[in-house]
Amino acid sequence: METRIQGRAVSRGIAFGKIVCVFGNRRHFVRRTIDESDLETEMAGVKAALESARASLRSDIQKTLSRQKSSTSEILESHLLILGDPTLESRIVNRIDGDRINAESAILSVFDEISSGFRSSTEDSLREKALDIDDVCERLLDAFGPEQVELTFPANTIVAAKEIKPSTLLEFAESGVSGFIAELGGWTSHTSILARESQIPAITGISKIGTKFFDGQTVIVNGYSGEIILDAEEKTIETYRSLRPSDIRHAPASEKQVHGSKTLDGREIVIRTNATTVESYETAASNGALGIGLFRSESLISKFKRIPTEEEQMLFYVELANAVGNAGIRVRTFDIDADQYIDPSASRQRNPALGLRAIRLGLLNRDLLEPQLRAIIQASYEHDIGIIIPMVSGVAEIDAVRKLISEVTVRLENEQVSFGSPSVGAMIEIPSAVLVVDQIVATVDFLCLGTNDLAQYLLAADRDNEAVSRWFQTLHPAMLRAVRRVVEVCRAAGKPLIVCGEMAGSPFYAPVLIGLGATELSMNPGSVEAVRKVIGGIALEEAAELVQKLETMSTAEEIEDAVSVTAREKWPHLFADGFLDNRNS
DSSP states (O other): OOEEEEOEEEEOSEEEEEEEEEEOSSSOEEOOBOOGGGHHHHHHHHHHHHHHHHHHHHHHHHHHHHTTOHHHHHHHHHHHHHHTOHHHHHHHHHHHHHHTBOHHHHHHHHHHHHHHHHHTOSSHHHHHHHHHHHHHHHHHHHTTOSSOOOOOOOTTEEEEESOOOHHHHHHHHHHTOOEEEESSOOTTSHHHHHHHHTTOOEEEOOTTGGGTOOTTOEEEEETTTTEEEESOOHHHHHHHHHOOGGGOOOOGGGHHHHOTTBOTTOOBOEEEEOOOSHHHHHHHHHTTOOSEEEEETTHHHHHHTSOOOHHHHHHHHHHHHHHHGGGOEEEEOOOOBHHHHHOTTSOOOSOGGGSSBHHHHHHHOHHHHHHHHHHHHHHTTTSOEEEEEOSOOSHHHHHHHHHHHHHHHHHHHHTTOOOOOOEEEEEEOSHHHHHTHHHHHTTOSEEEEEHHHHHHHHHTOOTTOGGGGGGOOTTOHHHHHHHHHHHHHHHHHTOOEEEESHHHHOTTTHHHHHHTTOOEEEEOGGGHHHHHHHHHHSOHHHHHHHHHHHTTOOSHHHHHHHHHHHHHHHOGGGSOTTTGGGOOO
16 A cells, blocks of 8 residues: 655655665664574674674773762663663574564564553553663664675666664665665765765654665655655656656645745744735735735725725724734835825826935925834734835935834824834835945844845936836846845844745745845735745755856846756745746846
8 A cells, every 4th residue: 555654855766676674773784684594693693793792881880980970870880780780681682583583683672672661551660661762772783893884786776764874875876876865864964964965765754664664675766855665656657757757746635734935954934924914914824924014005995995094004003913913014114106195196207216205205205204114113012013114225214213113102192092113124126225225224123125126226227117128037037136135234133034026926036036045025025925935945055056157147147047047957846736837037
């Protein structure tokens, strides 16, 4: 019967074969069937190993006593008693003789029987005794000698082991092992690095590996998704053999369980959402989003068909904050232009981007900005709410808003109204802000990076004008430099940075942003699942290597092609069908 087990992919590729279980932590060995002519040698090896292990323990006990470590010596004394059991040698020898197996396998088998009895106990002290049994077993196996047993494997072998040493992995590579499965070892372990260099598909993170795999089982190792298929049905084997790399997908049932929003090498990437309603936030949260990184408050104008009152805004912010909880909300003040303020139902001007809008409009029209600040400050009472100031060109706008916040706070205090102290952040989206971001970051609690507007201002290409759409290039070298600068300044200042815009919400750009050092992304609710999948399937190390290569390139086309090629070669399984085939941005 086909069985599927989910682990952590640490070396990509697909491998088919039969399992060979490798045992031992410091000294690896496999289960071997022996001839009658080998019995005497194996039994003599057990006797010699027992004597060596006992002598080693006595020496260690003397050392601990001389250092006045009585607790340690008591533990070692108990280990010596286990090895001194007069029935131990006979049980191991009888196992060798009866099962015709090598001495190491017989030792492991006998000690497994002993420890399993302790593990099944209802008493904690007896269950803990199983750990002592395991330690003694490992000491006895080591006593066979420090030299590594030379391991040879038939073609298409999949090695299953608790842990594999780097040196042993190299032996596996030379002997033609097709893949390996292990309990221990992450993306950055030396063994995993060598597996990738040797192009051996590998999966780790399989708990209690010794109970899940047996010699001779047929297995498929999916080093893209981290899925292991035991005793695969013929149709499954045929499907896998016919797959191109771009067809290989995560098993749908396990996508959300395996990686969360951590990269393969353990870097936490916080995914937030740009939700505008409780319902849309709940959808995003169910897919792994944590809080609202950008609430576009102008959505309330659409909701009310007018500029909402202070109370209407406050009640809405509180409702949203209650749904989000401790994950927090960051509210961008109204990002509208003058025409929309005069007539909220008016259509936008052809190009209001350089006109009177966003915080410029608010500072010149305090009857627009002040009620909103009052609403946010009151809503922040017992809620984690932050204010995002849009379209800042430098410190001046931030100083002006902070002054207004102080004035509003004083008035609320005089009115004896409950209020909080919201964090204050700025949206970095125009070139001047990038150039003086080191000054800006000193005046705020956090920053947001608006990649949509930043691209259009940096490249002088109206993103709403089809005639210049070819010049609106998210991966332009100048964009990479701008993002890198903002990320590094925030990191140096110890201030959070939330990357927003379509760049943050596209699976295609996720490796680039992570490679540039971004650790918080905020996106539309519909993008969360796809971006989260990509983040969980790549390593920070390889994303950084990709960006290092991109930063040597001089055109957006080169960069776009390089990202596409890397995604096809390394991560085709992380993108929806046809996504990489239809890249045209």
